[in-house]
Amino acid sequence: MSTTVAQAPAPPATSTPQPPVRRPDRRRRRALWMHVPLALCAVVTFFPFWAMLVLSLQPKQGVELPGSLLPDSVSFDAYADALGSNQVYEWALNSAVYSLASVVLVLLFASMAGYAFAKKRFLGREFVFWLFVAMLMVPGHLTLIPLFIMVSEMGGLDTMWGMVVPTIANAQAMFLMRQFIQEIPDELLEAARIDGASEFRVYWSIILPQTKPIMATLGTFVFLWHWNDFLWPLVSQRSPGNYVLTVGLNSLQEQDTELATTMAASVITFVPTVVVFVLLQRFFVRGVMMSGLK
Template structure:
């Protein structure tokens, strides 16, 4: 009896008909989904590109679309803007207005959010929803009463008069309250058992848990105040007290060339970009966590 020793061949497993086109379709779908996002990104970034390119062409007529691809680049418009004797004073005023507003808005909003989220007192819901209802009142309707109150208090043409009326930020308080509500009550109860007072609980328990939302709100508040134009235009009377937006607008009224105006806009834009880059990690985390909640 002989045994065959011929090598046995194994055929590769067969795949069902149509599997390859399905795999190719799955690989193509992410690329197709990215096309609208890429298009939206290009449309969003185009005004910034045009602003920078035009600012680098001083003394030349703007001819679109040719001006969007300059052959010669010059920094004369930036030298003209930075050569203004008041530009650094305007930048200082804008920095004080924005930074002070960010710090105080976050402190007041986090305190109010903690009270409305974790404390129990008479009329809590009525007071909270009364504040939220104020969001439906257009800001322009409150501008004249706000101006009259600040004027009677002697706050016109001062930095404190510019900053104080903007500290009651209902949107920030609402977002802080919604975020703090999801902090476990067990953490607060454990701190009370260990003998911590209310301020210690707020400082050591609440604030560390709210870093993502505070970074997000801080970015938004800084952008709102750094780019604010209407209220500084009304409240500040002398050129030395102008913020950057109002100061550059006054330069534009003096028949400044478009390249110089665009250079000033780029200077205003750079600090906001740096703030976003520094806080991007916390900003994205805060947005994602807010969406999950």
């Protein structure tokens, strides 16, 4: 008698799952195509600086475009001529004093005003604030003549303080500081007052440390504005010894100075702005990001 053993049915064959076919990401390709116009804009923006640098390295040579933009040889004689003049050092010192003094005073008064408008309650606060905001809509050229008359009556023409003081009241800086300080919790200020801190101590120990990002951003902008300022220093200063670099470079053109020397002086003027931006870049980016989030 034979017995048959029933065999269990074999399990169905399972196929190994194939990895999904990776298709090119459309978003990534779109992002790459968006970088093309940005790169072109960067090249167009960088071109004047490249021309300034290249022309400063070709003294006593005629300018022929586009050949002069790709020089065969370079020389630093123009930089030696520019730095060999005592006037350039005087103009650089005047620009540094004008810019740094304006940065310190603008940030000081803008932070004080921003603190008052953001955290204080007083009669006419909103009216005065919007009056300051309305100043942003008035072009600076319209106030140039009244400002010149006021400074002249106070004896500030051809003086450093007469050039610095009119730039202290910066409505845009005050507005940005006020918007930033509004986000600081009131509980921090109340806790400091309960501990016996005076209003100045609250401002100095609570407000200022919290506003470092926006102050670094504003400080960078204010420095660049005043370092590159031309019109007001030109109007308020008469003697060449009180010129800033921008006005001094303009006077070099009137003296028939060689083009390479003028370009070399322009490069020297441009270097401090790059150094300031590199040193404050992380604060600058952080301030812009925090302002955007708020």
